[in-house]
Amino acid sequence: MPSRVSGRMPRACCICALVITQSGRDGSSRRTLGKVILVAPCPTINGCMCMQIHLTGQITAGVAPNPGPGIGNIHVSTARIVSSYFSDEYSQCLELQLNLHDASDTAIVTRLTDDDNSIRVIAATVRQLADYRFGSNGQPLTSSHANLAAWTITDAVAIWHGYRYGVPDVSFRGQGFRSLDNFQNRTVSLEELLNTIVIGTGAYESASNSVPIFEQYFQQR
Amino acid sequence: MRAHRIQSQYSNNTSNRGNMLRRRRLITMGQPLLKSATLALICLLMACAQQRSDEAMVEQARIGLDTALSQMPNLPEFVTVDTIAFQFSRTEHEQTCYYARGYLVLGASLQAAQALDLYVESLRLSGWDLDTRQYETSRLLSRGNNEWMEVRFGEPGVDIEAQIDYEQIQRTYNSVIFVRLDYVLPSVGNC
Numbered sequence: 001m002p003s004r005v006s007g008r009m010p011r012a013c014c015i016c017a018l019v020i021t022q023s024g025r026d027g028s029s030r031r032t033l034g035k036v037i038l039v040a041p042c043p044t045i046n047g048c049m050c051m052q053i054h055l056t057g058q059i060t061a062g063v064a065p066n067p068g069p070g071i072g073n074i075h076v077s078t079a080r081i082v083s084s085y086f087s088d089e090y091s092q093c094l095e096l097q098l099n100l101h102d103a104s105d106t107a108i109v110t111r112l113t114d115d116d117n118s119i120r121v122i123a124a125t126v127r128q129l130a131d132y133r134f135g136s137n138g139q140p141l142t143s144s145h146a147n148l149a150a151w152t153i154t155d156a157v158a159i160w161h162g163y164r165y166g167v168p169d170v171s172f173r174g175q176g177f178r179s180l181d182n183f184q185n186r187t188v189s190l191e192e193l194l195n196t197i198v199i200g201t202g203a204y205e206s207a208s209n210s211v212p213i214f215e216q217y218f219q220q221r
Numbered sequence: 222m223r224a225h226r227i228q229s230q231y232s233n234n235t236s237n238r239g240n241m242l243r244r245r246r247l248i249t250m251g252q253p254l255l256k257s258a259t260l261a262l263i264c265l266l267m268a269c270a271q272q273r274s275d276e277a278m279v280e281q282a283r284i285g286l287d288t289a290l291s292q293m294p295n296l297p298e299f300v301t302v303d304t305i306a307f308q309f310s311r312t313e314h315e316q317t318c319y320y321a322r323g324y325l326v327l328g329a330s331l332q333a334a335q336a337l338d339l340y341v342e343s344l345r346l347s348g349w350d351l352d353t354r355q356y357e358t359s360r361l362l363s364r365g366n367n368e369w370m371e372v373r374f375g376e377p378g379v380d381i382e383a384q385i386d387y388e389q390i391q392r393t394y395n396s397v398i399f400v401r402l403d404y405v406l407p408s409v410g411n412c
Contacts, residue, residue, distance in 0.1 A: 081379050137358055138375040168371070168401065169378025173309055175320065179371045180378070181356035201412055202314030 066172075069109050070118035074125065076108045077172040082124045089131070089142050098124055129162045130155075132170050138180050148221050154190045156214040158183060158197075161207045165200040176200050278319040278406055279308045282367075285404035286321035289368055293325065294343035298336065299398070300328045302390050305381050318412035321404040324381045328394030333358075333374040336396050341372055366408040371401045 068075035083100035090096045098121060100108050111117045131140035133155055145151070165176025167183045177183040182197055190211070198207045286306060306323040329336035341360045345351060349370065352361035359373030374396055377387050381399075390397050405412045 138373070169376075169380070172379060173307075173320075173322070174378075174380075175311070178352070178361050178369070179356070179359050179373070181359050181373075182354070182361075185354075185356075199412065200313065201311060201316045201318045205314060 067105075067109060068112075070112040071115055072112070072118040072122040072125075074112055074118060074121045075172070076105050076112075078125060079108050079112060079121050081170075081172060082121060082128050085128050086124060089140065096124070125163060126159060129159045129167065129170070132167065132180065132184060133159055133162070133186070136184055138169065138184070148218065151218075152186075152190075153211065153214050153218060154188070154193050155186065156218070157190065157207050157210055158193060160210045160214075161198045161203065164206060165198070165203065176203065275310060275317070275319075278317075279310055279321070282319045282321035282404050282406045283308050285367055285406075286323050286402065289364075289402055289404060290323050290325070292347065293400070293402075294340065294347060296339065296343055298330050298339060300394070302326045302328045302394075302397075303381075303385050305384055316411070319406040320412075322380075323400075323402045323404075325400035325402070326377070326381070326385055326390065327398040327400065328390055329396045329398055331395060333396035333398070336398050337372060337374055340398055340400075344370070344372070363409060366410065367405050369403045369405060369409050373399055375399075 066075050066077050068078075079098070080101045080103075083098035086093075086096050086098055087101060100111065100121070103111070112121065127145070128140070130145040131142055134143075134145060134150075135141040161176045162171065162174075162183060166172065166174030167177055167180060168174040169180045170183075176198060178197075178199060185197070188197060194204055194208050194211075198204065200206075283306075286308075290304065290306070303326040304323060305326075306321065308319070308321040310317055310319045312318075327336075327340070329340075331339065337358075337360065341351070341362070344362055349362040349364045349368075352363065354361065358375050359371055362370045362372065364370075376382075377385060377399060378401075387397070403409075
C-alpha cells in the first residue's frame, strides 16, 4: 500500500493531530506507529483537521514489520521468499537470482525502493506464481511461460489475484485462495474462479475488475 | 495642568483600547486553538478506540482458533509434532477481516494418502463439513461461519517451513500431514 495522506493540509495556524499508522498489503495488521500533536497552519476558523498518514516502505523500515516499499509494493517477506524460490528452483540460472533471501530487512527495503530492482522483483514474483499456476499437486512447473498462447484470461486473473492476496503455501500468509490446489486448478471457468475460488475481502471486485484489462492486453498481443 | 490630565487620560484610553484589542485578538485566536485542540483530542481518542477494537477482534479470533485446535481429533496413528499459530488482519474495500491461523504438523504411522483419509474422516465425525471441491493431496473442510481448514500432505509451505525440520520429521514418521486451520471474523463468507 503506497504512502498516503488523508485530510487537507491546513494553512492558517492551529493545532493538528497526526496519527501515523502502518498497514500491510499482505495482511499484516494495521498498527499505530505514533501520535503527534503539532502546531500547523489551518485553512479556516473551523480549525484542526485530523490527518491520518499511512506509511510504508523506507520510512518505516526497522519500525514496522514487513514493509512493502517501492513502486511494486513488494513486501520484504515476499521478496525474501521469491529470492529463496529462485535460489532453490533455478540455481543454475545466475541471471534469475535476486540474492535477497539472506539480506537484512534494511538492505531489502533499500533495494526495493529503487524502481529497476522493484520491477525485477515484481517480474520474479509473477514468474513464481505462473510456475505454480501451471504446475500441479502443489509443485511448480519450472519453465518459461512466455508463450501467451498457452495462457487463458482465467490464468491471468488467478495470477493477479495471487499477486495481490497471496497463495497459501506459496506466499507469506497467503489468503487469496483456500488452498494451493485451488490456485492450480486450471479446469475451472473464469466465472467459477470469480464467484467461488478467489477469496479475501473485496476479492470479487479486485479479480473481476482485472478482466477487461487482461482482455485488452491479450487482444493486442 | 488640565492639558496634562487630558494627555494622561488620552494615553490611558489608548492603552486601554490597546489592551482590549490585544485581549480580543487573543480571544479570536484562542477560540480556534481551543476548538482545534478539542478536535485533535477527539481524533486521538477515535484512533485509540479503533486500534483497541482491532486488537479485540484479533484476540477474539485467536480465542476461537485455540478452541478449535483443542477440539482436533486425537488419533493413535498421529503424533502432533508442532503447532504454529499467528493472527493478522487485512483491510480491503473499507472492510477489515481478522484471521487467526494455526498450522498443525502431524507425524503419521500410515502412508500419506491413508493418513489423509483417516484424519479427514475423523474430522467429519466431529462436525466438519467437506467442501465439494477436493484434490489428490488435500481436503478442504469448514465448520460454521468462522472456521475453515485444509488438510494435506506434501511439502510444508512458506509460512512454516523455516520453523520446522521437515527432513527430520520425514525420517521419523511414515508420512507427514499438514493442517491449516483459519478462524475468520466477521465470517468466512465475507472474507
